[in-house]
Each structure stands twice: as C-alpha cells, then as structure tokens.
Amino acid sequence: MNETAAQPSEIDLGLNAEADQYLTFIMADEEYGVDILRVQEIRGWEHVTPVPNTPKYIKGVINLRGTIVPLVDLRERFSVESIPYGPTTVVIVLKVVGDEKERIMGIVVDAVADVYNIEEEKIKPAPDFGSVVSIEYVQGLASVDESMLIVLDIDKLLSSDELDAIART
Amino acid sequence: MSVDMSQFYQTFFDESFEGLDIMESGLLGLDIGAADAETINTVFRAAHSIKGGSATFGFTVVAEFTHLMETLLDEMRDGTRMVTEDSVDYLLKSVDCLKELLTAVQNESEYNEAFVEEVKAGLERLLHGDDVPVKVDGEVSDSSTSKPEIKGWNIEFKPAEYLLKTGNDPVRLINELSLLGKIETVCCIDNIPLFSEFNPELIYLSWSIVLHGNVQKEKISEVFEWVDDDADIVLTCIGGEQEQNNEEVSGVEVAAPVAPTEKIEVQAPVEKIEASLKSEIHDTDKKSSLKKTPKDQSSIRVSIDKVDDLINMVGELVITQSMLGQLGENVTPDSIEKLQDGLAQLERNTRELQESVMRIRMLPISFAFQRFPRMVRDLSNQLGKEIELRLLGEQTELDKTVMEKIGDPLVHLVRNSVDHGIETPDEREAAGKPRMGTVELNAFHQGGSIVIEINDDGKGIDKDVIFAKAVEKGVVNANDSLTDEQIFDLIFAPGFSTAAVVSDVSGRGVGMDVVKRNIRELGGTIEVKSEKGKGSTIIIRLPLTLAILDGQLIRVGADTYIIPLISIIESLQVKKEQISSIGGQAELYKLRDEYIPVVRLYETFGLKPDSEELVDGLIVIVEGDGSTAGLFVDDLLGQQQVVIKSLETNFRPVEGVSGATILGDGTVALILDVSGLINLSRQSSERAA
Amino acid sequence: MAKILAVDDSASMRQMVSFTLKGAGHDVQEACDGAEALKIAQTGTFDLVLTDINMPNMDGVTLIKELRALPAYKFTPMLTLTTESGAEKKAEGKQAGATGWIVKPFSPDQLLATIKKVLG
Numbered sequence: 001m002n003e004t005a006a007q008p009s010e011i012d013l014g015l016n017a018e019a020d021q022y023l024t025f026i027m028a029d030e031e032y033g034v035d036i037l038r039v040q041e042i043r044g045w046e047h048v049t050p051v052p053n054t055p056k057y058i059k060g061v062i063n064l065r066g067t068i069v070p071l072v073d074l075r076e077r078f079s080v081e082s083i084p085y086g087p088t089t090v091v092i093v094l095k096v097v098g099d100e101k102e103r104i105m106g107i108v109v110d111a112v113a114d115v116y117n118i119e120e121e122k123i124k125p126a127p128d129f130g131s132v133v134s135i136e137y138v139q140g141l142a143s144v145d146e147s148m149l150i151v152l153d154i155d156k157l158l159s160s161d162e163l164d165a166i167a168r169t
Numbered sequence: 170m171s172v173d174m175s176q177f178y179q180t181f182f183d184e185s186f187e188g189l190d191i192m193e194s195g196l197l198g199l200d201i202g203a204a205d206a207e208t209i210n211t212v213f214r215a216a217h218s219i220k221g222g223s224a225t226f227g228f229t230v231v232a233e234f235t236h237l238m239e240t241l242l243d244e245m246r247d248g249t250r251m252v253t254e255d256s257v258d259y260l261l262k263s264v265d266c267l268k269e270l271l272t273a274v275q276n277e278s279e280y281n282e283a284f285v286e287e288v289k290a291g292l293e294r295l296l297h298g299d300d301v302p303v304k305v306d307g308e309v310s311d312s313s314t315s316k317p318e319i320k321g322w323n324i325e326f327k328p329a330e331y332l333l334k335t336g337n338d339p340v341r342l343i344n345e346l347s348l349l350g351k352i353e354t355v356c357c358i359d360n361i362p363l364f365s366e367f368n369p370e371l372i373y374l375s376w377s378i379v380l381h382g383n384v385q386k387e388k389i390s391e392v393f394e395w396v397d398d399d400a401d402i403v404l405t406c407i408g409g410e411q412e413q414n415n416e417e418v419s420g421v422e423v424a425a426p427v428a429p430t431e432k433i434e435v436q437a438p439v440e441k442i443e444a445s446l447k448s449e450i451h452d453t454d455k456k457s458s459l460k461k462t463p464k465d466q467s468s469i470r471v472s473i474d475k476v477d478d479l480i481n482m483v484g485e486l487v488i489t490q491s492m493l494g495q496l497g498e499n500v501t502p503d504s505i506e507k508l509q510d511g512l513a514q515l516e517r518n519t520r521e522l523q524e525s526v527m528r529i530r531m532l533p534i535s536f537a538f539q540r541f542p543r544m545v546r547d548l549s550n551q552l553g554k555e556i557e558l559r560l561l562g563e564q565t566e567l568d569k570t571v572m573e574k575i576g577d578p579l580v581h582l583v584r585n586s587v588d589h590g591i592e593t594p595d596e597r598e599a600a601g602k603p604r605m606g607t608v609e610l611n612a613f614h615q616g617g618s619i620v621i622e623i624n625d626d627g628k629g630i631d632k633d634v635i636f637a638k639a640v641e642k643g644v645v646n647a648n649d650s651l652t653d654e655q656i657f658d659l660i661f662a663p664g665f666s667t668a669a670v671v672s673d674v675s676g677r678g679v680g681m682d683v684v685k686r687n688i689r690e691l692g693g694t695i696e697v698k699s700e701k702g703k704g705s706t707i708i709i710r711l712p713l714t715l716a717i718l719d720g721q722l723i724r725v726g727a728d729t730y731i732i733p734l735i736s737i738i739e740s741l742q743v744k745k746e747q748i749s750s751i752g753g754q755a756e757l758y759k760l761r762d763e764y765i766p767v768v769r770l771y772e773t774f775g776l777k778p779d780s781e782e783l784v785d786g787l788i789v790i791v792e793g794d795g796s797t798a799g800l801f802v803d804d805l806l807g808q809q810q811v812v813i814k815s816l817e818t819n820f821r822p823v824e825g826v827s828g829a830t831i832l833g834d835g836t837v838a839l840i841l842d843v844s845g846l847i848n849l850s851r852q853s854s855e856r857a858a
Numbered sequence: 859m860a861k862i863l864a865v866d867d868s869a870s871m872r873q874m875v876s877f878t879l880k881g882a883g884h885d886v887q888e889a890c891d892g893a894e895a896l897k898i899a900q901t902g903t904f905d906l907v908l909t910d911i912n913m914p915n916m917d918g919v920t921l922i923k924e925l926r927a928l929p930a931y932k933f934t935p936m937l938t939l940t941t942e943s944g945a946e947k948k949a950e951g952k953q954a955g956a957t958g959w960i961v962k963p964f965s966p967d968q969l970l971a972t973i974k975k976v977l978g
Contacts, residue, residue: 172966180870181870184870218867221868222871224963226870335957336956337935337957341976370933398949
C-alpha cells in the first residue's frame with residue numbers, strides 16, 4: 001500500500017485567504033454583513049405558516065426543498081418598528097452552527113445590499129455604539145467605502161439558547 | 170495505487186456486530202452434547218469473517234482475540250473437541266468481549282482490559298489445557314537467514330498434463346521466474362503424442378530451466394507455490410553447499426514466512442489513517458463545526474428485492490412522466506381524458522413508490538428480539554429460575570427508528586416478567602404449575618399498527634397490593650373505586666414500584682413510567698392484563714412507521730392544521746343545548762353520558778377564527794394519553810397521508826405540535842399533538858382561573 | 859482490463875476487493891455466496907474468479923468445482939481467499955480446481971500484485 005494512502009489531499013479552496021466575502025443587507029437604515037459562506041440562498045418573501053405560541057419575531061416556517069425552516073424577522077427581533085413587507089423584502093437563508101448541530105434558518109430583512117471582500121484584520125471589535133442590534137451579537141465593525149458595516153455573529157444571534165431564552169420570557 | 174481503507178470500516182463494523190448477534194443466537198441454540206454441525210459452522214463462519222476483516226483493516230486486538238475463538242470453534246467443528254457447557258459459556262463471554270473490543274475500536278475509546286484479558290486467558294486455558302499445541306500467528310521459524318552465496322539454480326519443471334485446467338499457465342510461471350534473474354530455458358518435447366491422440370487441453374511439455382544469480386530458494390518456491398502439487402519440480406543449487414542439492418520444493422511450509430511481512434505492511438497505513446482521522450476531528454473541533462465522522466452514520470441493510478422493486482417503480486414513473494409530457498405539449502379538448510388517466514397513473518405510481526421507499530426502512534422485529542434468549546438465560550441462572558423463552562412473529566416488520574426506540578422498553582418489560590412475574594421452581598411446584606415458567610414474546614400486525622405482546626405464566630399482578638401501594642403513595646384515595654384496567658394502569662405512575670425487595674435485576678434504572686413515556690413518544694400505547702396466579706400480558710401497540718401518518722386536515726381561520734386520524738373519535742356539529750360551562754370558564758360538551766372539555770383551538774394557538782360561536786363551527790372529539798377533549802375548529806378539510814417532518818431539525822419543539830408536513834401546494838402545515846394540546850389548554854384555563 | 863467476479867460473504871471484504879480492483883481499471887462483479895456467484899457466472903464470462911471459502915449457500919470449494927465443470931470456465935483462473943489457518947483448505951481448493959490462493963489478511967497492493975500474476 002502506498003505510503004501516502006491516508007494523507008488527505010490538501011487542496012487550497014481559498015477558504016483561508018485573507019479576505020472573506022460578506023453579504024450585506026439593510027435593516028432600519030443600517031448595513032449588516034454576514035459571512036457569505038453561511039448563506040444558503042436568498043428568497044423573496046412569501047407565505048409562511050405561523051407557529052403558535054412562539055415569539056412574535058418568529059414569523060413561522062417555510063418549506064425549503066422538503067425541510068422545515070423557521071424565519072426570524074430581524075426588525076421584530078430587535079424591537080425596531082415594523083414596516084410592511086414590500087417588493088425588496090427578502091429572506092436570507094443561513095446555516096447556523098450551534099453546539100450540537102447545524103440548522104438552517106431564515107432572516108427577514110428590508111433589502112439585500114451588496115457583497116464585499118473584507119480582510120479579517122479590517123474587522124474591528126465594536127464599541128457599544130447604541131446600534132439597533134445589541135452588541136453581543138456583533139462580531140465587529142468594518143468600514144467599506146466610507147460607510148460602516150456591522151458584521152453579525154449569526155451563530156450567537158440565532159442560537160437555540162437565544163431563541164429559547166426569549167421565547168420563555 | 171493507494172486505497173483509503175477507512176472507507177470500509179463502517180461496513181466492517183456493521184457486519185461484525187451483525188456477526189456477533191448471529192454467534193450469540195447460534196451459541197444459545199446449541200444443545201450441549203448433541204451440537205448441530207451446521208449451527209457450529211455458522212458461528213465459526215461469523216468469527217472467521219470478523220477475524221479476516223479485522224486483520225485486513227488492521228484492528229489487531231480484535232483479530233488476535235477472534236483467532237482464539239476461531240481456533241476453539243474450528244476444533245468443535247472438526248469434532249476434535251466436545252461442545253461442553255463450559256466452552257459455550259466462554260464463547261458467549263467472548264462474544265460480549267468482542268462486542269466491547271469492536272465498540273472500542275469503532276469509537277477509538279478504551280476497553281475493559283481486565284475483562285478482555287480474563288476471557289482471553291479462559292479461552293487459552295480451554296485451548297491449551299489439553300496440551301494441544303496451538304499455532305500462534307507469525308510464529309514461523311525462518312530458516313533462510315544466513316545462506317551461503319548461491320550462483321544459480323537448475324530447475325526441472327514437469328507440469329502435470331491437466332495443469333491448464335487449474336487455470337495455471339506454465340508460460341506465466343516461467344515469465345515470473347525470469348523476474349528473479351536471467352534464465353535459460355530448454356523445452357522437452359519428447360512426450361508429445363501422435364496427432365491422433367493429441368488433446369489440446371493437456372500439457373505434454375516439460376522444461377529445464379537455468380536461473381542465474383544469487384536467488385533464495387524461497388523466492389523460487391513462491392513462484393511455484395500454487396502448482397506444487399500439480400507438477401514435478403526439482404531444484405538443484407549451482408555452487409551452493411551439498412546439502413541443498415536435490416531438494417523438493419515444499420510450497421506451503423516454505424511460503425509461510427511471507428505472513429509476518431504482510432502484517433506489517435497492512436498495519437502501517439492503517440495507523441496513518443487513524444492518525445489522520447484523529448487530526449481531522451481535531452481540526453473540525455477547532456472550527457467548532459460539527460462535521461460528523463463517518464462512524465456516526467447509521468446504515469441499513471436492504472434486500473436486493475426491495476431495491477429492485479424501487480427501480481421498477483421509478484421506471485414506471487419515468488414512463489408516466491414522459492407520457493404526460495407528450496400530452497402536455499399538445500393539449501386538445503379530447504386529450505383531456507388521457508391527461509386525467511395519466512394523472513391517475515401518476516398518483517398510483519407515486520403511492521407505490523412511497524410505499525416501497527417506506528418498506529426499505531422496515532426490518533423484521535427479530536432484530537429487537539434477538540437479545541432476549543441470552544438475557545433470559547443469564548437472568549434465570551442468576552435468579553435460580555427455570556424459564557423457557559418463546560419468540561413468535563419474529564419476521565413481523567417495523568420501522569427501523571421505531572425498532573431502535575422500542576428496544577430498551579422491551580428489555581425492561583422482559584426483565585420484569587422474569588424477575589417479578591415468573592416464580593421460583595419450588596414456588597411454582599407448590600402452586601401446582603410446571604417447574605419451568607414460560608415467557609413469550611409475540612409480534613403481529615393489526616391494522617396500521619404493530620402489536621407486541623409479552624406474556625408470562627407467572628404469579629400475575631395482585632390488584633390489592635397495587636391499590637394499597639397507590640393509596641400509600643397518595644396516587645389514589647382509599648375509597649376510590651377503580652376498574653381493573655385503571656388499577657393495572659397505576660403501575661405506570663411515576664415512582665411506582667411494587668417489588669417487595671428491590672432486586673438486582675429490575676429494581677434499578679428506568680421505571681415503568683419511563684417505559685410508558687417512551688412508548689407514548691413513539692405514538693404508541695401500552696396496556697396490562699393480568700390474572701392473579703395465572704400470569705400477565707403486556708400489550709404494546711406501535712405505529713408501523715414514524716415517517717407517515719394518516720391525517721385529518723382542519724381549518725381555523727386562514728390556517729390549516731393536521732390532526733392524526735388515530736386520535737380522532739368523531740366530529741360533530743354543535744348543538745347549543747349540549748354546551749354547559751362551569752363557573753363561566755371551562756366549557757363542557759355533553760356527548761352521550763360524558764362531559765368533554767371544549768378546547769377552542771383559536772384560543773390556545775392565538776389565531777383569528779371565522780367565528781367564535783361554537784354552533785358555527787365543528788367539534789372534533791379527540792383522545793390523547795387517556796384524556797378526551799372536543800377541539801373547536803372552523804371546518805374539516807380532506808383526509809390524507811402526510812409525511813412527517815421534524816420542527817426540531819432547524820427550530821425547536823413547540824408545545825401542542827408534534828411536527829409539520831408539506832401539503833400538495835408546497836406550503837407547510839403543522840401536525841397537532843393532541844395530548845400536548847389538551848395540557849396546553851388546561852394550563853391556560855388554570856392561569857385564567 | 860479484466861472481468862473479475864469477486865465472491866465473499868463479508869460485505870467489507872467484498873467492498874475492499876471490488877474497490878481495489880475497480881481502481882486498477884478492472885470490471886468487477888460481486889456475489890455474496892457461492893450460489894449467487896454461480897448464477898452470475900452463467901450470465902457471462904469472467905477472466906478471473908476470486909472467492910472466499912467459508913460461505914453460506916455453497917462454499918467456495920463447491921463453487922470452484924461447479925464452475926470448472928462448465929465449459930466456459932475450464933481454464934479460467936480462480937483464486938481462493940483464505941486464512942493462514944486454512945492450510946488444508948488451500949489443498950481442498952486446489953483439488954476442486956482452484957488456480958491458487960491469496961492469504962488473508964492482504965493489502966490492496968498485495969491483491970493487485972497477485973492478480974497481475976494470473977492475468978499476466
């Protein structure tokens with residue numbers, strides 16, 4: 001048997017390249033970013049099935065190719081005044097990594113903005129600057145073209161503990 | 170060529186665990202003194218396969234251990250060893266031990282070394298106790314270490330006439346020889362017969378070959394290894410020592426030294442694989458991503474027939490689809506009928522396909538039953554009881570997931586029967602019963618369910634004792650009057666144990682309440698029947714599968730929900746005079762002689778209904794977990810089979826909802842959990858009150 | 859490329875053998891016991907048969923005997939997969955008409971080297 005038999009081939013997929021890509025979206029006039037590798041797909045807003053006795057920001061569940069995926073309205077999650085869903089309203093379907101398993105969840109946001117390459121060291125820890133999203137769910141801040149981008153920690157934001165904790169209160 | 174052996178590990182573990190079960194049931198079925206040869210062979214074969222696989226995949230501990238078992242079994246198979254109670258006990262212990270080893274290897278965890286060594290020592294004692302020398306792997310003396318310089322060999326090679334019929338070819342052998350050194354070949358054609366007698370399938374030639382160079386004899390033997398018995402081969406050393414002359418090659422023995430080297434070669438890469446596996450796990454840990462390692466995958470063995478069925482169905486589906494496609498391209502008024510036919514066919518195909526796919530998940534319940542012969546044997550030895558275990562309906566199929574979840578509750582129930590049900594032989598004799606008690610497991614299909622019965626002819630359950638105990642525990646009042654059924658049901662109450670002395674067998678661990686909860690979680694029911702002095706029967710009913718359910722679609726306002734048909738008793742239009750309310754809060758519906766609490770689904774779930782007037786809608790009488798309620802809904806829609814999807818995969822459990830499904834239009838509908846719903850409404854009315 | 863019939867009742871061994879041979883460019887069919895192998899063998903021809911010995915539903919020795927009796931398999935190389943402890947099994951296999959044997963455990967490379975010997 002060949003000596004190298006068991007060596008997994010090391011292919012550089014560019015995952016460790018210095019610049020990561022971020023998908024950004026708009027919510028309440030602020031621009032937020034999420035790691036694009038976590039984005040499964042972007043869908044328009046459509047009928048959801050409400051789930052009883054869940055917090056208001058859980059809009060319900062949808063059928064994503066045969067699996068049941070819950071949707072979280074980010075405005076309601078952070079108690080920002082709701083606006084009616086319009087043509088730009090989108091659902092960003094994300095992969096959330098938790099302690100025990102990976103889940104697929106969707107977030108409802110005002111509109112999708114852009115995709116940026118941001119080098120890791122350009123993302124600075126965020127001071128408590130009184131943004132809509134409380135600081136514990138912010139991974140950091142980055143400036144892109146003179147404007148500020150808030151990079152979200154979606155694992156924390158959409159972790160089961162968080163959802164349960166809020167559900168119980 | 171490099172082959173990553175780790176990809177075969179899962180299959181190896183699957184088949185080895187299966188092999189262990191085969192060994193265990195085989196061993197348990199052996200009659201001491203009159204052992205059935207085929208059974209021993211089956212057990213031997215399982216051990217043999219595990220040994221072969223573990224050696225191939227580099228699991229040396231397993232291979233070494235299995236070697237001992239195999240040797241013992243081989244002697245039994247040959248008839249050179251008697252099948253004694255003692256040896257069967259040790260083999261059974263070895264099966265446990267092997268299970269431990271395999272599990273440890275699979276999970277890369279530690280194993281109970283003391284236990285393994287003890288069993289190993291026992292096996293060795295059995296083997297060597299009779300002073301039978303046992304060949305140990307790799308213990309082959311190598312006589313070829315210091316050989317003087319050899320200049321070459323004269324080889325006389327005269328194959329047997331029939332050699333070609335063994336698939337061997339002299340030309341190939343000579344070619345192979347030429348790889349060892351320069352050769353000169355002289356072909357002897359003296360034996361070629363007259364043309365009239367010539368048979369082209371036979372070999373009439375022989376060869377004199379000179380092989381030059383310092384070639385070890387073993388190398389030459391290796392070339393001729395397979396034809397040793399089918400040819401005259403004479404080797405003469407050129408320029409070697411006298412004693413080496415004219416030695417016949419003896420294939421098998423000389424070839425033996427190959428074995429140790431083989432082993433080393435196999436082991437090294439496997440260790441690497443394990444190391445790289447470990448480092449991979451380590452890497453993923455760092456990234457906190459949860460990629461499962463292959464060993465966590467669960468797999469299922471599917472018979473070829475089931476797969477063929479599926480392929481046929483998919484074939485039909487493709488035909489229907491292409492037919493519909495053609496019709497769709499060119500729709501005329503008169504093709505409508507054909508289109509409808511096609512759709513009907515599509516529906517049939519889909520249903521058949523669904524059924525076949527579901528059948529793949531179905532396994533015979535013998536998978537769950539097979540552990541009981543051993544368990545009952547061990548327990549009855551331990552308790553000094555004589556018990557015959559009867560297994561009926563072992564081929565009854567049920568869903569793999571249901572099977573996995575019903576295993577532990579069944580173990581508990583069978584333990585209970587053996588421990589508390591069946592009396593000691595003396596007690597039985599005194600009661601006028603045969604000394605040997607019987608525990609019977611019976612499985613059969615009934616409607617859309619599988620029924621598992623556990624019968625014993627033991628002392629039965631004493632209703633008075635149960636009742637007294639329940640009163641003592643405050644579960645019931647001393648002056649309550651309960652039906653037999655209700656009394657037996659008390660044993661499932663939490664913290665309820667009637668064993669006078671908590672025994673080692675069933676006194677610990679889960680209680681009957683946990684058993685009941687597990688069964689309920691599977692959507693099943695459990696029921697006890699018993700007659701004092703005669704025995705007990707426990708009846709478990711389970712759905713055949715967890716993946717599909719027959720549902721009643723209902724509507725409240727704009728939302729559609731599904732109620733499992735199994736929990737619906739009936740649906741009724743409400744008449745005002747049948748509604749009464751207590752304290753202006755709890756509403757009761759009078760159904761014949763019973764008063765049933767009304768649960769307004771829109772209230773419990775916070776929905777907007779068409780109407781809040783009970784007379785405008787319908788009441789669906791549902792039953793779950795022993796309680797009954799009338800669900801108030803706006804309308805009944807159709808009934809259909811739905812595929813159950815978990816809400817927990819991506820979300821979390823929701824009270825009153827057992828899951829979700831996808832309707833024909835692609836939208837999601839929630840499936841109601843009736844008992845959860847009743848609890849939920851009870852809580853909210855308590856809060857309101 | 860050769861057409862090879864691989865027979866073993868152990869699925870993991872079968873997978874390993876089949877994967878290795880396919881990787882070397884051979885066309886491999888699998889059978890899980892002698893009876894199935896005999897059925898498959900009659901549906902076509904094979905350049906080489908590799909068989910385990912101890913199997914349910916017809917063992918390897920019987921399989922070889924049965925195959926040798928078929929005109930199409932008169933001269934086909936057939937190797938038994940055997941363990942060291944099975945010295946008498948080797949002989950039994952040979953007597954039934956086996957070409958040779960491969961001693962378990964073997965590595966994929968050893969398997970290929972041996973196959974090469976018979977396929978030339």
